[in-house]
Amino acid sequence: MARKTGSHADITGPRLRSAARALFARHGYAAVSMRQIAAEVGVQAGALYLYTPDKQTLLFDLMKEHLDDLLATLAAQPLPADPRARLAAFAHFHVAYHLDRPAEVFIAYMELRNLTPENFAAIERLRHRYEDALQAILAEGVAAGVFRVPDARLATMALIAMLTGASQWYREGGRLPRETVAEIYAEMALRAVGA
Amino acid sequence: MARKTGSHADITGPRLRSAARALFARHGYAAVSMRQIAAEVGVQAGALYLYTPDKQTLLFDLMKEHLDDLLATLAAQPLPADPRARLAAFAHFHVAYHLDRPAEVFIAYMELRNLTPENFAAIERLRHRYEDALQAILAEGVAAGVFRVPDARLATMALIAMLTGASQWYREGGRLPRETVAEIYAEMALRAVGA
DNA sequence: CCTTGAACTGAACGGGCGTTCAGATCACTC
DNA sequence: GAGTGATCTGAACGCCCGTTCAGTTCAAGG
Structure with missing residues (x-):
C-alpha cells in the first residue's frame, strides 16, 4: 500500500x-x-x-537556509552611503524581515543548543557575518563622528537584540501595522547610538 | 542499600x-x-x-522562583523620582541582575512553551507585572515631557529585549567588566527613548 | 503488456522516557 | 536496644523515541 x-x-x-x-x-x-x-x-x-538523512540535519538545514536567505536578502538591499540613513535602512530591513518569519527566527535563536558542535560552529559563522554587517555600519558612523558609542561590538549586540525582539510580541493584525513597528524600532536604534 | x-x-x-x-x-x-x-x-x-511531584512542576517552580525574586528585588530597589534617573536606575538594575543569573534568564525565556497552559499563564502574569513597571516609568517620562516615544508598550518591549540580550553574549572575565556593560546599556536605553 | 524504479508502508530494532513502589537502610527517640 | 520514620534503591510499568529495511504499490518507458 x-x-x-x-x-x-x-x-x-x-x-x-x-x-x-x-x-x-x-x-x-x-x-x-x-x-x-x-x-x-x-x-x-x-x-x-x-x-x-536524520533529524539533526533537518534542523541544521532549516537554520542554514534561514541565515543564507537573511544574508542574501541583506546583500541585495540598497543601503545608502550616509551612516545615519544606512543604519535606518538596516534596522528597517531587519525588523521587517524578522516580522515576516517568526517561525524561522524562533528556531534560529532557540535551537542553537540542539545542534551538534560542527553544525553549531557553521551556524555561528553565518550569524557572525550578519552581525559584522551591522557593526561595520556603526564603526563607519563613529568614524564619521555621527554616532557616539563606547563599544561598537556591544552596541551591535544591543541593537540586534532589540530589533529581533519585535518578532516575539508582534502579532499579525494587532494594534500596530508592520510598517509602523519597523519605523519606530529604526528610530529607537538611531537614537540609541546617539545619531 | x-x-x-x-x-x-x-x-x-x-x-x-x-x-x-x-x-x-x-x-x-x-x-x-x-x-x-x-x-x-x-x-x-x-x-x-x-x-x-513531577518534572513539569520542577520547571515551573524554577521559573516562578526566578520571577518572584526579580520582582521582589526590583521592589526593594531605591528608584529616584526623576524619570530620567529612574529609567537609568531600572536599566542598570535589570542588566546587572540578568548578568548575574544567566541560567535562570535562559530558562525563563526559552522554556515558556514547555509549560502547561495553566503554568504558562501564571508565569506570563508575573512577567507582565515586571514589564508594567518599566512601562510606568516610560509613561511618566512621556507625561513629564522628557521622553519621546510614539508607543509606550512597544518601547517597553524594545528596551527589555535589548537589556536582557546582554546575558546572551556576556561572559565572566571577558573584555568588558559587568559594571561597564550595565552602564553602557543604561545609556543606550535612555537615548533610545529620547531622554 | 511487461519491466523498472521511485515512493511509500508497516513492522521491527535497541534504547530511553517519566513515574511508581516494595523493600532496604539507618539516624534518631524512648 | 527495640521501634519508628525519613530517605533512598533497584526494578519494573507502559510508552515513545530515531532509524532501518524488506516488501508493496503504481506511474512511466519501451
Missing part, C-alpha cells in the same frame, strides 16, 4: 521542511518526534528518510 | 533544583531526563520524587 496517486517527491520534500519548521517553532526540536512530523505531512515516519 | 551517612533531605532538595537549573539551561527542558538530573545529584531517579 504505497502512494495512491502519482509521484510526490517534489511535494513531500517541501512539505517535510514546512511541517518541521512549524512544529519545531511551536514545541521545540527536542519535543517534536519524527512521527509527529510525518503525521503532519501525511506519511509514515520511515518515508521522511528519503528526504533527510 | 540506601543513604550511607546521615539525613540528606535539606541537602538533596536544593541540589535537585540546582542541578535541574544548570541542565535545563544547557540542554533544554525537553532534552534533559530525570535520570540525568538524578545522576548529577548523586541519587537514583526515583528519589527525586520526594522533592518534586
Whole structure:
C-alpha cells in the first residue's frame, strides 16, 4: 500500500521542511518526534528518510537556509552611503524581515543548543557575518563622528537584540501595522547610538 | 542499600533544583531526563520524587522562583523620582541582575512553551507585572515631557529585549567588566527613548 | 503488456522516557 | 536496644523515541 496517486517527491520534500519548521517553532526540536512530523505531512515516519538523512540535519538545514536567505536578502538591499540613513535602512530591513518569519527566527535563536558542535560552529559563522554587517555600519558612523558609542561590538549586540525582539510580541493584525513597528524600532536604534 | 551517612533531605532538595537549573539551561527542558538530573545529584531517579511531584512542576517552580525574586528585588530597589534617573536606575538594575543569573534568564525565556497552559499563564502574569513597571516609568517620562516615544508598550518591549540580550553574549572575565556593560546599556536605553 | 524504479508502508530494532513502589537502610527517640 | 520514620534503591510499568529495511504499490518507458 504505497502512494495512491502519482509521484510526490517534489511535494513531500517541501512539505517535510514546512511541517518541521512549524512544529519545531511551536514545541521545540527536542519535543517534536519524527512521527509527529510525518503525521503532519501525511506519511509514515520511515518515508521522511528519503528526504533527510536524520533529524539533526533537518534542523541544521532549516537554520542554514534561514541565515543564507537573511544574508542574501541583506546583500541585495540598497543601503545608502550616509551612516545615519544606512543604519535606518538596516534596522528597517531587519525588523521587517524578522516580522515576516517568526517561525524561522524562533528556531534560529532557540535551537542553537540542539545542534551538534560542527553544525553549531557553521551556524555561528553565518550569524557572525550578519552581525559584522551591522557593526561595520556603526564603526563607519563613529568614524564619521555621527554616532557616539563606547563599544561598537556591544552596541551591535544591543541593537540586534532589540530589533529581533519585535518578532516575539508582534502579532499579525494587532494594534500596530508592520510598517509602523519597523519605523519606530529604526528610530529607537538611531537614537540609541546617539545619531 | 540506601543513604550511607546521615539525613540528606535539606541537602538533596536544593541540589535537585540546582542541578535541574544548570541542565535545563544547557540542554533544554525537553532534552534533559530525570535520570540525568538524578545522576548529577548523586541519587537514583526515583528519589527525586520526594522533592518534586513531577518534572513539569520542577520547571515551573524554577521559573516562578526566578520571577518572584526579580520582582521582589526590583521592589526593594531605591528608584529616584526623576524619570530620567529612574529609567537609568531600572536599566542598570535589570542588566546587572540578568548578568548575574544567566541560567535562570535562559530558562525563563526559552522554556515558556514547555509549560502547561495553566503554568504558562501564571508565569506570563508575573512577567507582565515586571514589564508594567518599566512601562510606568516610560509613561511618566512621556507625561513629564522628557521622553519621546510614539508607543509606550512597544518601547517597553524594545528596551527589555535589548537589556536582557546582554546575558546572551556576556561572559565572566571577558573584555568588558559587568559594571561597564550595565552602564553602557543604561545609556543606550535612555537615548533610545529620547531622554 | 511487461519491466523498472521511485515512493511509500508497516513492522521491527535497541534504547530511553517519566513515574511508581516494595523493600532496604539507618539516624534518631524512648 | 527495640521501634519508628525519613530517605533512598533497584526494578519494573507502559510508552515513545530515531532509524532501518524488506516488501508493496503504481506511474512511466519501451
